[in-house]
Amino acid sequence: MAVFQSLPQAISENLHAGDSVAFEGFTHLIPHAAAHEVIRQGIGGLTLIRMTPDVIYDQLIGMGLVKKLIFSYAGNPGVGLLRRLRDAVENDWPQPLELEEHSHAAMANAYEAGAAGLPLAVFRGYKGADLAKVNPNIKSVTCPFSGEVLAAVPSLRPDVAVIHAQKASKRGDVLIEGIVGVQKEAVLAAGRAIVTVEEVVEDFAEVHPNACVLPHWTVTAIAQVPGGAHPSYAHGYYERDNQSYLAWDEIAADRERFQAWMQDNVIAATPEDFAARVAKVRAAK
Incomplete structure (x- = not known):
């Protein structure tokens, strides 16, 4: 049965050092806010699982929280390399990283x-x-x-699955619309599931028949975090922030610049900052 919690509570109570965890979302609805909360709490020794590791895995690896990566393709989508991942593989910085690569x-x-x-x-x-x-x-x-x-x-059976979605009903059901990757499968395969959502509603109305609904009994914790997928996009809520992905390539290329950026934009930030970032992108457009 899903429990509504703040994001810090949901992470601290359901994700533990040494866990295997899948942060899933395919170009869309990537759970950036949840990953940043893991970094703030310094939960390490993780085995990360993901079909397409991108910026959040680059950040988790660069902060020394990851011991192993189970993946298929890794890169900054539309830009190039994951530079913190590459540094860990080639130079063991900030620590060695075990790889298990699949298709x-x-x-x-x-x-x-x-x-x-x-x-x-x-x-x-x-x-x-x-x-x-x-x-x-x-x-x-x-x-x-x-x-x-x-x-x-x-088979992949992570200790924890973390996803972002558009809506949760007050009963705790979760609605995913637009591109769906393997979020449903990751949640059903995991021992515990944490979902961040754009909004909580009474119930779902006018749902497209091809939308994905996760019943409340498949979810452990739900946290309302508007903008929580930024800089990826949330169908029906905000667009992809392409400039952030381009900027990340330069930020991540230098260890000191990376550490400074993480301190200012993740360690010293809050979940509420994601909504402000989305508002800034909208204003710029």
Whole structure:
């Protein structure tokens, strides 16, 4: 049953040092505010899981809170590298980072398997690819019915899933509209689920039939954080802040500049600052 909490409460009560955690959202509804609260609370030793690690994972890694990354493709979307991730891999700064790399198909299937309570995902994939040479968690199995050799990977069952969504009802149901990645699967696969939302409403009205609704019993904690996906976008609420992604490439390229930016914009900030950032972007347009 979902509990409504402040974001600091939701994070401190449900995410612990050493947990595996998936902050999911595909170009859209990326839970930046929640990730920043994790950084403020200094919760470390994390195993991060994500189909497309981007800026929030660059920040968590750069702040020394991550021991392992399970992922498929990593980059600053539309810009280039994740420079803090690269520094950790190449130079062990601020600490060594273990990598477990998969394809998008493997990650999606692994989340599906985790949501179904299965120990592994079986699918057609990795044929002709060399990723299995560096990832021992990529195996093959032979279909007992057809004899076909298929790829197999462990299911993903994170301790915690964190997502951002447009709305929560007062009962605790969560509505996601627009592009949906693997948020639903991540929530269903996780032991606990934290959701930040733009607004809390009495109930959902005029919901598109293809919208995703997570029932209240799949969610652990809900925090209302307007603007909580910035600089990514929230369909129906605000657009993507492209300038922030461009700026991040320069900020993250230098260790001292990165640390100063994080101090000013994350450590010394609050969840309420996200709404102000969205308002500033709207005013500029």
